[in-house]
Amino acid sequence: MQVGSWLTRVREQRPLVHNITNLVVMNVAANALLSLGASPVMAHAHEEVADMAAIAGALALNLGTLDPYVVTSMDLASEAANRRGVPVVLDPVGAGATPYRTGAALRLLETRNIQVLRGNQGEIGVITGAGGEVAGVDARGAGTDLAGRMVEFARQHHLVVAATGERDLVTDGETMYELQNGHPWEAAITGSGCSLTAVIAAFVAVSDQSRRGIAEATVAAITCFNVAAELAAEGASGPGSFQVKLLDALHTLTPSDVDARARIRRG
């Protein structure tokens, strides 16, 4: 699977990604999208989310600092996105940490067509029923047979499931991909997972919208992001400089960098 060409496609089409995301990472996610070559917009007012989602290439929902107002924003935006065929990516940040978070994630999955569900292994473990432990927003355990439960969940809900961690698992219910790029410092900065979710949305926006195409877009997005992280870590001396260099690397990353470093196993 050649993933570098996906990067070119994102830069050429510069998709508009509508984010309803958390207050901690808004700036980071917007910058990650801009550095990569996509066009971010953040909007949450009930008066405009449907309008904004309708003109977007993809909608990224992130539960990191959810509250009832924002949950309604997500309901309205995803309804409009579903009506217009705009793909929706959901990041259930902190699912498992409180019943409110778990409930909000499950309700979106039940009432809307979500195209990609991406979380850390704890969150995905909780949501797919594999078990899993989440302390605050950190995964502390992923349950047994995470991969198996992901496949089942993907089939039942007709979506792509991605669980990121030291190794990343992605499945559309048929194929399981195991991705091995990345750097430990991604866990030492806030917003790397959330930025990745936004980046996945940008890649899904330029896919053919088939389940297989969306899975490949997700694999390509994670691989591009993680290769950028590897390149960023080479020159960094801690999480602060890593963060800066990650934005630089997302901007300077070439398709051949990605293809040369990609470590994707197809199960």
Add this chain to the structure above:
Amino acid sequence: MQVGSWLTRVREQRPLVHNITNLVVMNVAANALLSLGASPVMAHAHEEVADMAAIAGALALNLGTLDPYVVTSMDLASEAANRRGVPVVLDPVGAGATPYRTGAALRLLETRNIQVLRGNQGEIGVITGAGGEVAGVDARGAGTDLAGRMVEFARQHHLVVAATGERDLVTDGETMYELQNGHPWEAAITGSGCSLTAVIAAFVAVSDQSRRGIAEATVAAITCFNVAAELAAEGASGPGSFQVKLLDALHTLTPSDVDARARIRRG
């Protein structure tokens, strides 16, 4: 026009700038003001915005992530600012992208005395009636005769209008300034426009509050910010490091740096 001396005045007086701004750029705008030598405060509670605006040197309003609560905050704060003679700068982020944004911007312009309206060329095109296209928060077209409509709008509304882009246009309805400083990477980071709006507010705070004085403050602010961007870009290797160096440059910028590099044409 000597613009470097404006920088000295801002640093000497250290004006308090009350920002009601968007969730994406709050941190960036606060840091830009601090680096420059001004004093930022962010406050949006209905219970305190009038008190805060009344003690500020200027009020900066930014519609980037508006919602009904924040729109009311802006109404209350700008009413207090008008009553106390505190100048108000408005950044209509995303006007043209959704009716809600366009409507909120126009209502503030109709019901309050705004001293400076600053946006990208798409937003200003939409608001002044020149036409213009806005996708999310990116300008994709500015309409025909933007400069002419800006002059007309400035006269009708008794304010200064600034449309920033590759070249920046500023007018008080009499003089049209064309500014040619800046760097393309400003468009590759989030919040450069929003930070600029906050910086304009700091400069307007130390002006004599005449229309002409406010126009000159706006020209000086844009030029200082864009010269800092040029200096920052010299040592940067991507949008991440550019952002860091921009804050450094706003701090180390001297009046003579600005005067040596300023490219201002008066039409």
Add this chain to the structure above:
Amino acid sequence: MQVGSWLTRVREQRPLVHNITNLVVMNVAANALLSLGASPVMAHAHEEVADMAAIAGALALNLGTLDPYVVTSMDLASEAANRRGVPVVLDPVGAGATPYRTGAALRLLETRNIQVLRGNQGEIGVITGAGGEVAGVDARGAGTDLAGRMVEFARQHHLVVAATGERDLVTDGETMYELQNGHPWEAAITGSGCSLTAVIAAFVAVSDQSRRGIAEATVAAITCFNVAAELAAEGASGPGSFQVKLLDALHTLTPSDVDARARIRRG
């Protein structure tokens, strides 16, 4: 007093710090905690704050961009924290600037058990009754006999009071500590005080929860943070690069760095 060993304890226990903090610094505070080795979570929904506070090692409250919704979030979270013995740290950002801010801070102090009150000298001057002047969120004066009023306030309210500035004062009502580490650039970036509050919460989380233990945790946290700032400033060329290097330094800081540089006077 050996403060370096506190750093080891934080990294070993990786306490979960629940932050209800302001919109400007959420990202910075989360990154400071991650760089240091603690685990941040931000959550403000009324539906979940009690659940989140109950599983946290400490709760950090920051009034920087308070509004009625968030004030209720703080009421609910601190009530749960008090019930479960989770220590609470309060940062009364901007107390003295508007009656709303001062009132919100005082009400929390009256109705909840707060373990640490940390602010700049202006804010602490206002709250303890020493007097003090606050413009926006900047201290412009601390009143007379700040130290004396801090001691009295600490005794009356059974808490630790910390007033940070060029020199930092910390007291539990018995001992007064005067801390002399730090760097002037801490005042040139937004969120250094707020990050420090979050870091204090992480240290208090690993203390024995006695008043004396909490005072020592506070002294250790401020010293570690300020030593990191000193190290960061060495390689920085302005507030932008200082901010980046501060996160790097919080990550690479060793207990012996801290002990070698600590300047703590016990009054």
